[in-house]
Amino acid sequence: MELSFPNNAHAIAKTLHEFDMDIRSLDEDDSHRLLQRLADFSECVTVTMLGCGVLQVSVLLLLPCLVALQSCPSGGIPGMPGIPGSPGLDGRHGPKGEKGDPGKTGLHGPAVGQKGEKGDPGERGKMGKMGRSGVPGPAGTPGLPGPLGEPGEGGGAVGVSAFTVRRRSELRPERGEPISFPTALTNTNDHFNLQTSKFECQISGTYYFAYHASSASRNLCVNLMLDGVTLAGFCDHLVNNNPQQVSSGGLAVYVKKGQRVWLETDGSNGMFVKSGQGDSVFSGFLFSF
Structure with a gap:
């Protein structure tokens, strides 16, 4: 069914604004209320019912047109809401934030940890430089007499006169x-x-x-x-x-x-x-x- 309304572009815009311009989300009752409001305008507004509770609105400001109202070919019950779509992709990383304030100084740990197990002996190091001579020690006890030496060559007695x-x-x-x-x-x-x-x-x-x-x-x-x-x-x-x-x-x-x-x-x-x-x-x- 088609209806013709007076031409008034400003009133049409205001009416659409009241319905937040989101006509595709209107149910059937809201759609009829919108049509009653639009009937007061002299400009031509074409409203087409696309399925159950879905409207398509086009406003022609320059040319007269008719308003057509097409009822849903079947008066069936609206279907169940669709399954939610899969989550979208992660957005891009935002810009790097500013450096935060330094945190508070933590508590001091123990000065000395527990003594660990004894490690394996390391390799022998290089010989160091010779140190200074020490203080001479006390004289030792006389040793035992040594064996007699071999007879020497003949000659005069030494230390005898x-x-x-x-x-x-x-x-x-x-x-x-x-x-x-x-x-x-x-x-x-x-x-x-x-x-x-x-x-x-x-x-x-x-x-x-x-x-x-x-x-x-x-x-x-x-x-x-x-x-x-x-x-x-x-x-x-x-x-x-x-x-x-x-x-x-x-x-x-x-x-x-x-x-x-x-x-x-x-x-x-x-x-x-x-x-x-x-x-x-x-x-x-x-x-x-």
Whole structure:
């Protein structure tokens, strides 16, 4: 069925606005109310019923037209609502937001955690630099004596110096000269020179020198000399006209290597013996280095 209404475009627009322009969502009662309102307008509005409760509206402002109302070919009951469609795709990521404020400082954890299990030994490292020498330790106890060494080559005794020389003469010694002792009874390392009758020191140390002299018919004074300096003098004088006497003397003295020691007399030079009636001897030996 078609109806013609007065032309009034402004009233049509207002009416459509009241129905929110969403004509496709109107039910059948709302559609009839809309048609009653549109009947008051003089402009031509075409309204077509497309199925049950669905309207199609077109407004023609320039040309007159008719309003057609077509009822639903069947008066059936509206169908059930359709199944909801599947969810749409996710939209695009929005722009990155601004950096937020720093959060509050959390509570401090324990200062030291629980002790873990002992790990495997690591590889041996490189040898470090040699350290400084330490303080010398105390002397240890003496060790046991070692075995005897093999016999060495022959030679003079080392660190030994000793001599004993003899005089047997009817000649009196010269005053102020070394007394001659031509015969060596002991002369280790030949430190006593029989040619000069002087002991020539080869090892510095303390020596003990002694003499025993036989005299007859005269007084006897014997001086022990060191490089021309008198170290000590010993004298023996006749007593009760005894023609044969023996005098002796001795002392210890430090002698350096290269120095010389000998005996000599002064004016009292009664050192005299007949053959087979006595000897005079001069001895010396090193006893301390």
